[in-house]
Amino acid sequence: MSEVVLTLRQAPSQRLDVSDLSLPVLAALDATRIAALPLRLGNASVAAGELFQVTVSASREDALVVRDSCDRLDGLGAGTAGGRVEIFGDAGAFVAHGMSGGQVEVHGNCGAYAGTGMAAGRLHVHGSAGDFAGAALPGQGTGLQGGTLVVDGDVGARAADRMRRGLLLVAGSTGEHCAARMIAGTVSVLGRVGPGLGLGMRRGTVLVRELPDPLPATFSRTGVHSLNFLNLFRQNLSQAGYAAHGRDGQQVQRWVGDRAVGGLGEVLLWV
């Protein structure tokens, strides 16, 4: 097991795709070979060692630590299948793209498409995430496919667009069209929810503390209910360290939609 530490020497002049610096690849290499890996910077190929100071040390688990990160680094934590990735500073787009296990922590904000293609594991963004958090890439059928995506701050527009499975926890607010075209899974939002919530939603659950104004007219109100599964949800979140997303009691107002597309998704408002 090894811990790889990449310290960004200075912010790159253009966007830098670092998705090739995935933990499964780096864990098998020494510092010299990591420094020789080619990266795409604009239209040029640059050795990783020119952009990052690389150190490798023995560790109890495979880990990748990126220090002094900035929002021009795209694809950080992509392909993580196990172990731990920690990013100190902001991250660009596609954080944890295609993640299938382990943990990715972003100690800052991140750009668009955080957690896209994620199937398992946990991505925790301690700041805010850009548009399309947990959403599908253009041309792809599904967004978040499993695992847990936690955002301590806000998310941009179209979070959970075409989300298929898993859990998206947003402690802040969402932009417009959150959970649009959602297929399944669970979204919990503690802050305000932007307009267009759940448009085209087929299945899945969105838990909110306040309704967007307006909730799409194509959602049908089914009344106030006591739903036992919320007990499981609360206990599980509490054990995982996200107790704020649970709540004592299990009474919610329930809307079902988007009926415009025959959807049976649900928006649950805690009461």
Add this chain to the structure above:
Amino acid sequence: MIRNGVAIDDTFAEAFDMKATRVIITACEHKWAQQAAITMTGFATSVIGCGIEAGIEQALDGKQTPDGRPGVSVLVFAMSGKDLAKHLERRVGQCVLTAPTSAIFAGLKGEPVNLGRNLRYFGDGYQISKQVGGRRYWRVPVMDGEFLCEETTGRQNAIGGGNLLVLAAGVEGALAACESAVAAMGRTPNVIMPFPGGIVRSGSKIGSKYSSVPASTNDAYCPTLRGVTTSQLGPDVGAVLEIVINGLSDADLRQAMTTGIGTLCELGQRHGIKRISAGNFGGKLGPHHYHLRELAP
């Protein structure tokens, strides 16, 4: 061997391999979880006629159940994994799904056995799948809200057919002794006693004079046939009752039988208990042999 005036026969109880699962039933109040469990475990005394053997293991408070509501754990035993799956699904569908406010969860890990995987279709397309903590649950809309059930439970190898025969001067003494023993044994985890109140009065032998009857009355222990058949009863025995025990493991069964023997001996001959014996088929029925004198405390 004599304990407190009670003779313990030099014999053994013969038990056999089974498959078992545990489910946890919860409800808004303990009485409704209990009611669902009683209904589900009704007519589940013997695999011979009921397909499975089932019983309530213990009552659970909210801290012991997945959804934080009061509940009951139920153990279900069958001769094969296929039988277990078939009867479990049928009983959950008819007895738990129908009980007000109920929910049902897995109580064992192991080879998966369907719990809500097919019952979800009762929802007629309105059922909702939820994965929580890596486990899949189904929310089935019903007239009092939602029936929540876990998709599968787990099964494991288990042992059935452990038994104690209680020989007493009269039926009153035998029954009182068995009630006390069953109450004490019921506090042992991982075991059930599937017959009514844990007690059997119609012990059987294999075969019959009638070719179509696979099992018939155990005439050697019937007091009214003393002198007519090859009786195992002395002149001082007026009634015999049996306690049948199923357990998840050999150790569980041993613990329960030791508790049972101990309780019966405590009551002693002054309560009319004469002998403790056990049923076996000469070692031909099952590989698990529980020698009473080894188990006696």
